[in-house]
């Protein structure tokens with residue numbers, strides 16, 4: 339099942355504040371694309387546009403899947419999830435007073451994922467053994483790293499074709515950041531996922547991305563077709579990688 | 582005039598009463614405990630269920646509790662419609678806290694007045710073969726008209742518990758007030774989830790109303806006796822905990838029964854608030870709150 343996300347010339351914002359300006363990106367089947375940018379440049383806003391949480395004022399957001407072109411700007415967030423696009427939101431947004439297991443089962447709410455529950459649950463517990471050990475614990479009582487793992491696992495429970503991850507490294511100790519990022523790569527390889535990951539942590543993101551966009555003030559300032567190209571860019575080195 | 586016989590009788594009657602109180606309170610545990618909707622009109626829907634059972638019983642001789650069960654789909658639809666109005670008028674605009682309370686108070690008033698105008702203010706009662714019978718259980722006489730509602734109350738509690746913990750809708754209902762956006766990211770529509778839950782809450786209210794009229798005759802204002810009780814039970818049980826609701830209901834039933842037996846019935850109602858205040862002072866999250 340080939341699926342591709344195309345964002346074309348999107349303008350979007352909040353009320354009178356425009357955040358994204360004629361922004362275009364593309365995430366192709368099986369790719370891991372990093373969306374790099376420091377705080378406040380519009381990474382989350384772009385991901386929210388794809389999920390139907392923020393509505394673009396202009397431009398196109400498309401899911402191309404098996405030859406069909408689906409206009410995501412006309413779909414509700416629930417419908418977009420139903421199409422097989424899952425999001426790991428900024429700040430994790432778990433259900434704190436539900437158990438780990440209840441959070442995971444809610445991840446499988448969409449009808450397309452209910453048949454795969456046993457398989458997906460087994461996979462999540464294998465990928466993140468701590469979740470199995472804590473399955474009856476309340477999500478809100480876990481550490482930040484465990485919560486981030488749960489957030490990723492909960493998204494995977496929906497059997498997504500496309501996974502959008504918003505800043506998985508925020509609030510985590512460096513060693514946990516490496517672990518979560520490495521896990522996302524492993525999951526991606528095994529699930530043939532298409533991944534778009536927003537990050538400010540350039541060094542971590544470049545470990546798993548095939549290519550990257552750099553977003554500055556709501557515009558794509560630089561597009562690297564490979565990570566070497568990105569690392570070689572003087573501007574990037576200077577401003578973002580601290581080299 | 583204490584006697585062990587009296588004590589045993591009071592405890593057994595209290596436990597049975599508690600099973601019925603659980604039935605009356607389940608809907609509040611659902612709507613107030615899990616949806617954050619302060620439906621103070623809940624007891625009015627209970628009484629509406631009582632009168633529906635009474636009407637079918639007096640006109641067609643139908644069993645009141647069977648009628649209550651048969652009417653649950655109708656009350657589910659009524660509850661769903663009430664939530665849609667509440668959502669469109671208040672919740673969507675973020676005006677639910679005070680104006681929403683007024684809305685439900687108005688609803689309570691309208692239901693009570695409509696019942697008074699239709700049926701008057703005389704006590705209404707139902708007839709069924711088990712009303713008035715009593716059986717011997719371990720040396721204690723047990724009224725069957727309390728035993729049947731107790732059993733139905735337990736069954737309702739178990740059914741709701743299983744629904745909430747085993748089904749996709751149930752888990753979504755438990756999640757909806759914690760993070761609406763996160764629930765949408767699971768593919769569930771929060772308004773739809775709350776509509777379903779509210780419908781179930783009102784359906785449970787109506788069935789418990791059929792139990793109520795089986796236990797004792799009702800007038801339209803009987804609902805006022807239950808406003809304090811149901812919220813006390815829901816809070817004491819730990820908001821949203823169905824098992825906790827049952828335990829709290831039995832505690833209250835036994836406490837009221839003991840008070841009525843040894844100090845006189847007029848003390849009974851004060852007991853619910855006494856227990857509520859005490860419980861909140863000691864454990865604000867209730868017995869089984871998360």
Ligand SMILES: Nc1ncnc2c1ncn2[C@@H]1O[C@H](COP(=O)(O)OP(=O)(O)O)[C@@H](O)[C@H]1O
Nearest residue numbers: 352355357375376377378379380381382383384
């Ligand atoms: N809900 C909102 N209402 C108004 N402005 C917002 C809102 N969310 C974000 N913004 C603004 O939009 C800009 C981009 O934010 P965001 O997309 O969250 O950036 P990033 O994810 O890259 O840190 C920021 O200037 C931020 O203040």
Ligand SMILES: [Mg+2]
Nearest residue numbers: 381382428505
């Ligand atoms: Mg962000």
